[in-house]
Amino acid sequence: EPEVTQTPSHQVTQMGQEVILRCVPISNHLYFYWYRQILGQKVEFLVSFYNNEISEKSEIFDDQFSVERPDGSNFTLKIRSTKLEDSAMYFCASRESASGANVLTFGAGSRLTVL
Amino acid sequence: AQSVSQHNHHVILSEAASLELGCNYSYGGTVNLFWYVQYPGQHLQLLLKYFSGDPLVKGIKGFEAEFIKSKFSFNLRKPSVQWSDTAEYFCAVNAKAAGNKLTFGGGTRVLVKP
Numbered sequence: 001e002p003e004v005t006q007t008p009s010h011q012v013t014q015m016g017q018e019v020i021l022r023c024v025p026i027s028n029h030l031y032f033y034w035y036r037q038i039l040g041q042k043v044e045f046l047v048s049f050y051n052n053e054i055s056e057k058s059e060i061f062d063d064q065f066s067v068e069r070p071d072g073s074n075f076t077l078k079i080r081s082t083k084l085e086d087s088a089m090y091f092c093a094s095r096e097s098a099s100g101a102n103v104l105t106f107g108a109g110s111r112l113t114v115l
Numbered sequence: 116a117q118s119v120s121q122h123n124h125h126v127i128l129s130e131a132a133s134l135e136l137g138c139n140y141s142y143g144g145t146v147n148l149f150w151y152v153q154y155p156g157q158h159l160q161l162l163l164k165y166f167s168g169d170p171l172v173k174g175i176k177g178f179e180a181e182f183i184k185s186k187f188s189f190n191l192r193k194p195s196v197q198w199s200d201t202a203e204y205f206c207a208v209n210a211k212a213a214g215n216k217l218t219f220g221g222g223t224r225v226l227v228k229p
Binding site: 033035041042043044045048056091103104105106107108109 | 149151157158159160161164205207216217218219220221222
């Protein structure tokens with residue numbers, strides 16, 4: 001069964017450092033997403049991406065965050081200068097089309113710990 | 116504010132007991148509804164979904180959910196749980212009124228005692 005893969009599974013970083021989380025969506029999917037889940041809290045939408053541009057972003061997705069699809073397969077989330085409150089599980093998701101069957105397939109997540 | 120609410124944060128029950136998890140949403144208009152499950156140490160997985168048609172939806176692993184439009188609810192049920200159903204369960208809603216994204220409820224942690 002096709003799956004969304006994410007790397008690294010866990011990253012520990014110092015506050016102020018840049019972090020890049022990588023995702024490989026399912027190959028025929030066109031819409032890509034990042035969500036995050038702070039420990040003990042709900043899953044929150046960060047950003048959606050289609051046709052090489054951001055289609056929607058939440059208020060969490062400020063100037064410290066950026067996304068990129070550099071090579072047609074990877075979909076990356078970059079945090080320029082991490083803060084303690086960025087510690088969370090980050091989930092990548094993708095879906096095939098914009099049809100009513102709006103089913104996202106999620107990756108296993110990347111746990112980010114900011115010290 | 117438009118939102119998705121899950122009534123119970125934690126549920127503890129014994130094997131073979133019946134399970135019902137509540138989910139309410141506040142969006143008007145057309146909605147697509149989902150239940151996701153997250154087993155310990157694993158990623159989010161789709162349990163079942165509702166787009167249209169029969170409001171009683173059957174999913175994997177014996178789960179079902181009922182969409183009651185008048186109550187803005189999409190409760191998840193399983194008649195007889197197993198220890199392996201221990202997980203966190205998330206209700207999610209995709210509503211045209213909320214843009215083209217999923218909004219998740221806060222999750223319900225379910226612990227099934229063997």
